[in-house]
């Protein structure tokens with residue numbers, strides 16, 4: 001918004017395309033140095049003058065009622081005439097269309113996200129995929145794309161042979177009914193413990209998986225049972241987190257189509273035998289071979305991902321696909337994409353792994369095999385419980401305290417995840433994430449709630465004051481009001497929102513918006529504490545309330561994109 005005004009002025013004077021001018025404009029490190037700055041270094045060559053000469057000449061000839069240009073060495077610093085601009089700017093910032101982008105118009109973006117494994121606990125890694133994927137989904141929609149989310153459940157593979165074998169030996173229906181995932185996990189862990197001493201277990205498991213692949217009735221119905229109990233548990237989590245999927249298509253969905261993939265690979269001459277297994281060699285790419293068919297004739301994870309990729313291209317008609325999956329699967333995706341490239345599938349260039357780093361939860365890592373697992377549901381419950389305590393201390397009379405505690409507890413977790421650069425490893429601390437003062441979800445939520453109570457106070461006040469102050473009503477239409485530094489800093493920050501959304505989408509990085517909204521809350525709180533809002537002169541109060549309202553809407557909008565709710569009171 002502001003940047004466009006600067007570009008408008010510079011464009012007729014420079015022999016450069018608009019986008020290039022725009023890319024050169026900078027935000028000065030300190031506000032005294034102007035609202036925006038334009039460095040003249042790169043112009044020196046073509047204009048055959050020293051940068052400082054160029055900046056002086058340009059600054060002298062730039063005039064506008066909205067801004068003032070001053071040369072400072074090789075830079076032109078731009079200072080906006082706040083008073084002249086405030087009213088139009090507030091109107092623009094309040095427009096619900098402000099911040100919606102069209103960069104993705106006409107493009108379909110498929111997002112592979114969450115994708116937990118059946119009969120195993122929903123761990124922190126899958127939480128990250130869910131939370132990051134859901135945020136990207138909403139951000140892409142906001143940027144004009146048509147987004148579709150897919151839950152690519154890990155519901156197929158030899159582990160289901162193990163699961164069934166273990167169930168047949170030690171399964172207890174009563175325990176399964178009561179605590180399905182914990183009991184499934186117990187069986188899975190027991191299988192691995194006992195397998196070491198009892199090789200017949202492995203044989204049994206392989207036999208069960210074979211039966212499952214052949215469609216044996218008992219095997220299929222047991223497998224379905226494990227899928228169902230897991231889904232019930234996962235859905236509880238998705239509901240709480242407000243996450244929805246356009247498609248739930250697990251690996252099993254593609255089983256019938258893997259033959260097709262294998263045929264294609266054979267026809268292209270890429271499939272070779274190695275150690276009785278079938279692989280695609282990736283020596284030229286500097287990668288280990290991609291396994292396609294195992295010794296025992298069964299397909300494997302990469303085979304199913306190759307098949308899935310074709311499905312997403314041919315049936316879903318995806319223009320781009322994002323795989324929001326932990327960084328530890330980097331090689332897997334490199335191999336899958338390399339195989340597709342070798343097959344000559346140009347479209348696969350737009351299939352992208354969006355990795356994220358490991359998250360520990362207060363030092364605890366998860367490892368399913370040993371059964372030392374942090375259960376997501378326990379983490380969510382603990383966060384909500386602690387949020388309830390904090391809220392009870394701060395605001396004991398809050399009406400819907402339980403609902404707010406849920407919103408704040410989950411908000412702390414979701415925001416605490418998303419504020420990190422996704423590739424960073426995170427050791428999550430609940431205490432830190434729940435603090436109302438740090439760079440946290442609750443801090444931003446609290447800022448929003450503070451604005452809502454300010455606005456409702458203002459509403460009741462104006463109703464009472466309306467008669468007494470009607471004489472000053474004319475002032476309201478006057479734009480000539482002084483905009484303080486603190487308010488101006490908030491307005492400038494608000495005006496940068498579209499660029500930040502665009503950047504977040506381009507980098508596939510929800511943390512861009514999380515950091516942006518932290519800064520917005522901090523700038524707003526500084527304004528709120530430094531200045532009198534209610535009871536300031538009428539026209540000043542009007543613009544301050546308007547500004548507050550816009551900040552509240554923007555916070556709500558961004559937190560919504562990130563998957564964090566915004567209670568009206570806290």
Ligand code: ARG
Nearest residue numbers: 112115116117152153154325
């Ligand atoms: N189920 C897998 C896991 O938990 C993640 C699947 C990710 N998506 C994919 N298309 N491979 O490790």
